[in-house]
Each structure stands twice: as C-alpha cells, then as structure tokens.
Amino acid sequence: MNKEPSLLNFGDTVGEDGIWVQLLNPVQGLGVRPTLFLDRDGVILVETNYLHTAEETALIGGAIETIRNANASAIPVVVVTNQSGIGREMYGWSDFAVVQETMLNLLAEGDAYLNAVMACPFHPDANAPWNVQDHPDRKPNPGMIVRAEKILPIDLSLSWIVGDHATDLEAGKRAGLKGGMHVLSGHGSHPNERAAATNCAAANYTVLKGLSIADAVEKIPLFIK
Numbered sequence: 001m002n003k004e005p006s007l008l009n010f011g012d013t014v015g016e017d018g019i020w021v022q023l024l025n026p027v028q029g030l031g032v033r034p035t036l037f038l039d040r041d042g043v044i045l046v047e048t049n050y051l052h053t054a055e056e057t058a059l060i061g062g063a064i065e066t067i068r069n070a071n072a073s074a075i076p077v078v079v080v081t082n083q084s085g086i087g088r089e090m091y092g093w094s095d096f097a098v099v100q101e102t103m104l105n106l107l108a109e110g111d112a113y114l115n116a117v118m119a120c121p122f123h124p125d126a127n128a129p130w131n132v133q134d135h136p137d138r139k140p141n142p143g144m145i146v147r148a149e150k151i152l153p154i155d156l157s158l159s160w161i162v163g164d165h166a167t168d169l170e171a172g173k174r175a176g177l178k179g180g181m182h183v184l185s186g187h188g189s190h191p192n193e194r195a196a197a198t199n200c201a202a203a204n205y206t207v208l209k210g211l212s213i214a215d216a217v218e219k220i221p222l223f224i225k
Contacts, residue, residue, distance in 0.1 A: 014093055018130065019137050019147070020083075020119035024104070027115055027153055028074045034158035034222055036070050037145060037172065040081035040117075042164035042186015043213050045103060052091035057102040060185055062214020064110030069217050076115040076152055080144040080161075080171070083119045087126025116152060118144035140167040142175035149175075160220050162213055164188035166196035169207060179206030181220055183213060 014020050027033075041047050044067075046058045070077050085091050100117060107113060120143070122135035137143030149156050160179050161172035164186035172180040182188060182197035194209070201207040208219050217223045 013097075018121060019144070020093070020096070020117065020121075021147060021151070022100075022117045023115070023151060024117065025113050025115050027076045030153075032153045032155040033074065033076070034160070034178070035076040035078055035148070035152070035154045035156075036067075036216075036220075036222060037078050037080050037148070037159060037161040037177070038067075038213070039139075039161075039163040039165065039168045039186075040079050040103075042188065043162055043168075043183060044079070045099075047164070047186035050085040050090050051099055052085060052095035054098050054102040057099050057106070059103070059106050060212055060214075062212055062216075064107060064112045066213050066216045067107060067114070068110060068112035069223060071111075071113060073223070075222055076154060077113075078115055078145075078148045078152070078154075079117040079119075080139065080148070080168075081117070081119045082123075082139050082167075083121050084123035084126055084130075086119075086121035087123045087130030089127050116148055118147055120144060139163075139165070140170035140174065142171050145171060145175035145177070158222075160222055162210075162216055162220075163197075164193070166193055166200060169197045169200040173200050173202065173205045177205070178221075179208065181208040181210050181216060183210045183215070185212040 044063045048056045120137040122130050122132045156176045159177045162181045169180035
C-alpha cells in the first residue's frame with residue numbers, strides 16, 4: 001500500500017488498543033521501499049533492566065551512524081519494542097516518553113532520526129488489563145511490524161530487522177521480511193540466544209550475525225550498493 005506522508009497524522013501515541021504508535025518524521029520521496037526495523041533496548045540503547053529514566057539512557061556505539069546512513073538513503077527506520085515494564089506497572093507511558101525524548105535528542109545530535117516508534121506493553125505475566133497471552137503485537141508476533149506497513153510506504157518483503165533477541169528475528173520472519181541481523185549487544189550474548197536466532201533462518205528469510213548495530217551498514221544488503 002502506498003501511503004502519502006502528507007496524509008499521515010504525525011505524533012499519535014497510545015491508542016484504544018493499548019499500543020504505542022507514533023509517527024515522528026515523514027518518509028522522503030514517493031512509493032513503497034524497504035525499511036529498517038530496530039529493537040530499542042540492546043540495539044539502539046544500552047541495555048538497562050526495565051529502562052525508564054533519562055539518566056540511564058545511552059546510545060550503543062554505531063547507532064547514530066547506522067540510522068543516519070539509512071536516513072541518507074531514504075530508508076525508513078522504525079523502532080518496534082516490547083515494553084512489559086509498563087504492563088507490569090514498573091513504570092508508565094510518561095517514563096517511556098522521557099526515555100524516547102532523550103534517545104531522539106541523542107540521535108539528533110548526530111543528525112540521525114527515526115520515522116516511527118511502536119511499543120507493546122502486553123505480557124502474559126503483566127497486570128490487568130495488559131496480562132494477555134500471545135498478544136499479536138508482542139514479539140515474536142509480527143503485529144507492530146504489520147502496523148508500520150499500514151501507516152508508512154513500506155515493502156515488507158525487502159525489509160530487515162535488527163535485534164538482540166531471537167524473538168525479534170522471529171517477528172521479522174512472521175511479518176514476511178527479507179531477513180534479520182542478530183546482535184550480541186544487550187541480551188544477544190545470553191546463553192542460546194544466538195543459536196535460537198540462527199534457527200530462524202529459512203529459504204525465504206536470511207539471518208545475519210553481528211556484534212552490534214554498528215555492523216548493519218556492512219552486512220545488511222539494504223546498505224550495500
């Protein structure tokens with residue numbers, strides 16, 4: 001579906017279904033194109049247990065360069081993040097917004113920007129009403145990626161995801177993406193994560209291995225001219 005950026009309602013956040021959907025910057029040019037999907041914690045931001053303060057918010061090395069490179073190539077950059085800390089009532093959407101603003105400001109200092117952010121607070125062990133089994137938007141389910149395709153000019157079949165969890169790559173596979181890159185930053189170095197991510201590979205889904213988001217420009221075909 002080809003969505004003209006001028007028709008989008010930029011700045012929308014939490015809807016009635018409880019999912020954070022925020023459009024931040026219009027996509028340059030016309031027509032659908034491949035997109036770079038990124039997990040947040042452990043990929044863009046240094047992993048902190050239930051990150052929810054500005055003071056703890058820090059970028060992982062290479063995040064600015066990778067995102068800026070995508071921006072320069074008119075590749076939309078979309079964050080898709082599970083946020084069970086909200087569902088567990090460890091912090092709220094206002095705290096999430098503080099972290100996001102800090103992240104965006106840090107990226108802007110390096111002339112990099114995001115096009116959209118999706119966040120899912122649902123988890124089987126969360127407090128009501130967020131205690132939902134197998135919520136369609138919680139990774140490894142593809143709901144957040146599918147939402148992005150409905151509001152941005154995205155060709156999912158040519159798009160890629162970068163994540164530190166095998167569930168990130170599984171979400172990309174279920175959404176019909178071209179492939180994913182698993183990184184060792186964040187949870188990526190935990191036992192069995194790399195093996196589980198590698199097992200997501202299929203005939204129509206490529207799995208790449210990297211140390212961090214810094215490797216994306218050299219490894220992901222989106223960036224290779």
